Amino acid sequence: SSELTQDPAVSVALGQTVRITCQGDSLRTFYASWYQQKAGQAPLLVIYGAKKRPSGIPARFSGSSSGNTASLTITGAQAEDEADYYCNSRDSGGHFFVFGSGTRVSVL
Amino acid sequence: QVQVEQSGAELKKPGASVRVSCKASGYSFSNYFMHWVRQAPGQGLEWIGIINTGSDYTGYAQKFQDRVIMSTDASTSTVYLQLRNLTSDDTAIYYCARDSRFCTGGVCYPYLDSWGQGTLVTVSS
Numbered sequence: 001s002s003e004l005t006q007d008p009a010v011s012v013a014l015g016q017t018v019r020i021t022c023q024g025d026s027l028r029t030f031y032a033s034w035y036q037q038k039a040g041q042a043p044l045l046v047i048y049g050a051k052k053r054p055s056g057i058p059a060r061f062s063g064s065s066s067g068n069t070a071s072l073t074i075t076g077a078q079a080e081d082e083a084d085y086y087c088n089s090r091d092s093g094g095h096f097f098v099f100g101s102g103t104r105v106s107v108l
Numbered sequence: 109q110v111q112v113e114q115s116g117a118e119l120k121k122p123g124a125s126v127r128v129s130c131k132a133s134g135y136s137f138s139n140y141f142m143h144w145v146r147q148a149p150g151q152g153l154e155w156i157g158i159i160n161t162g163s164d165y166t167g168y169a170q171k172f173q174d175r176v177i178m179s180t181d182a183s184t185s186t187v188y189l190q191l192r193n194l195t196s197d198d199t200a201i202y203y204c205a206r207d208s209r210f211c212t213g214g215v216c217y218p219y220l221d222s223w224g225q226g227t228l229v230t231v232s233s
Contacts, residue, residue, distance in 0.1 A: 031210065033219035035153070042203060042226050043145075043153065048219035049210035086153050088220065096167055097143070097218070099153040 004032075004087055004100035011106040012077045020103045022070045022087030030090040032070035034063060037102075038083045046085075047072055074105070082107045110134040112204055114224040120231050125192045128227045130204035137185040138162035141207035143220055144178065144189045146200040154200075158207065159187055194231045201226040 004024040012018035022032055031050040035043040045054050047063035050070060060078070064071045070089070074081055087100040115129040130142065144156040157168035159178040166178045175192040187204060205220035 031217040035220070037153075042223040043205075043220075044223070045219060045221050048208075048221070049212070049217055052210060054221065084152075088153075088155075090218075096169060097155045097158070099145075099155055102152040 003091055003098045004089060006085075006087060006100040006103045008101070009104040009106065011108055012074070013108050014079065015076055017073065017075045018077055018105060020072045020074075020085050020105065022072075022089075022100045023068055024089065024092070024098075024100075025068055026090050026092045026094070026098070027065065027068050027070050029094065031065065032063070032087045032089045034070075034072045035086045035088065036081075036083045037086065043086065077105075077107050079107050081105060110206065110222045112206060112222050112224040114202075114204060114227045117228040118230070120194050120229065121233055122195055122231055124194050124231075125190060126194060126198075126229050127188055127190045128202050128204075128229065129186055129188050130224050131184065131186045132206065133185060135206075138182055141218075142178075142180075142187045143205045143207055145203045145205060145220075147203070147226075148197070148200040151200075156189070156202075161187060191229075194229075196231050198229065199231045201228050203227075 034047040036046045037043045050065040051063040060075045062073045084102050086102045091098045111133045113131045159166045161180045177190045179188045204224045206222040208221040209216040
């Protein structure tokens with residue numbers, strides 16, 4: 001079982017806002033990063049350091065963190081945002097890494 | 109620009125070993141660690157381990173410690189993943205991904221910023 005817990009699936013209407021959460025004890029100490037994976041493609045970094053956005057990632061993607069929970073918010077979701085989203089951070093021992101179980105985002 | 113290029117698909121029999129390569133370009137190879145991650149069909153991402161491309165340091169997830177070896181060839185900017193004693197449960201896409209660090213307040217937080225295209229490893233008799 002993953003040390004980082006995510007909801008399996010969420011849906012959002014086109015143009016609306018959706019928030020994806022990731023819970024785990026290690027998030028009290030270590031920042032999360034977030035990855036978007038579209039069908040048949042390699043994962044793509046969308047947020048690092050809890051809330052930093054890499055160059056080229058649209059501003060509608062934002063991240064935040066509080067206590068044991070990291071969040072990824074898509075403000076004004078677009079059809080192309082339909083994908084699986086994974087959080088990643090250190091494990092509870094702080095030595096290695098772990099991925100969340102993933103959240104499938106459907107844009108209606 | 110940063111590029112990470114992986115070797116092609118592999119078909120292996122149970123009990124065999126597989127070696128997947130990951131060639132990096134566009135940056136100083138020895139200054140960045142490299143992760144290996146896998147994804148079984150229809151499943152999520154699973155972290156396998158990490159290698160310091162500038163030294164012999166490796167760190168493996170406990171699940172793989174007994175049968176995984178990661179190595180580097182600095183002369184060709186290539187990292188390798190070898191997995192032994194394969195079973196059907198090892199059928200997956202294997203990714204390498206470059207490790208970067210976000211540092212603030214004297215602490216650095218890692219993330220995976222550039223991913224290879226993935227290598228499908230199929231284990232079947």
